[in-house]
Amino acid sequence: MRFDVITLFPELFAPHLEVGVTRRAYAGGSLQLKLWPLRDFAEGNYRRVDDRPFGGGPGMVMMAPPLERALSAVRGARAQEAGEGEGEGAAPRAPLIHFSPTGRKLDQALVRELAAGSGAVLLCGRYEGIDQRFLDRHVDLEVSLGDFVLSGGELPALALLDAVARLQPGVLQDAASHQQDSFEDGLLDCPHYSRPEQLPRADGGVDAVPDVLLSGHHGRIARWRRERSLEITARRRADLIEAARAAGRLSKEDERFLRSLKLDATP
Known part of the structure; x- marks a missing residue:
């Protein structure tokens, strides 16, 4: 190219x-x-x-x-x-x-x-x-x-x-990396976390990595990431939710989750 x-x-x-x-x-x-x-x-x-x-x-x-x-x-x-x-x-x-x-x-x-x-x-x-x-x-x-x-x-x-x-073969170390980016499936990306598991705050508390990401349960982790992606998109870019809905990219489970948020982007 x-x-x-x-x-x-x-x-x-x-x-x-x-x-x-x-x-x-x-x-x-x-x-x-x-x-x-x-x-x-x-x-x-x-x-x-x-x-x-x-x-x-x-x-x-x-x-x-x-x-x-x-x-x-x-x-x-x-x-x-x-x-x-x-x-x-x-x-x-x-x-x-x-x-x-x-x-x-x-x-x-x-x-x-x-x-x-x-x-x-x-x-x-x-x-x-x-x-x-x-x-x-x-x-x-x-x-x-x-x-x-x-x-x-x-x-x-x-x-x-x-x-x-970055979409060319071999450019990203993990070929699947770009598939999880924002907009690849029409939604914004979910949050990401790395080490340490607990990050101290100035008030003496800690901000911890969500427990589900430490569980090792791939199915629950995938669903958590999907729901966070849906939530961020619905709150920040409701137009993308509507576009994903029109394109048939939202499952019944996705729609149930969106309804639970009680946002204007949900039917």
Whole structure:
């Protein structure tokens, strides 16, 4: 799987390649990352990539010509590396993803979809925005981290790469780890505990690990974790409970437990 990133700040991606568990995805070859500095495709002595917006207003707009040259180089390199032809049987064209507050919200479903594919081209905008003509011509998907504005697309790109990388085989030491993450089954994750069994408090008391987790009874532990996941989700993200219910992911036992909480998210 290969990701190509068009960016003004390629140096922001170096730590992602060198530290943390996701480094294994790149070291092991399951994920490739190619950075394309946009100024390499700008013309003139100043390597200009932006200009004032037509119609006036604050900020600068990234110009289409440098972006189109960069994208053309990316497409050519991907085709050459894959040995693609122009006819039938050529590898699927990698989608161009642009990060924008107006885009589809990045969620685990989209991460799984991308993790199962062959990669994408990531476009990291800056300044006031990107010439709409380039977006209309080339962008396949716009993605947003949420209802807020960042200085550029590099942080959303890093978030997407991190989320996709950890789903690659061999990246996590325990292959089942990501299956228990929040959102993998549509719910938030349950609480987790480690040593020591009792943690002293400032008032002289202790906070203890729940007894069920020390019982060794796998069935009871699994049910406790499921109920804590249901409770946290119902209290904090009732919309996820409704979505899980609509998708048929809640058992009769789950529904009985939710009713016992007497929350608005329960029927």
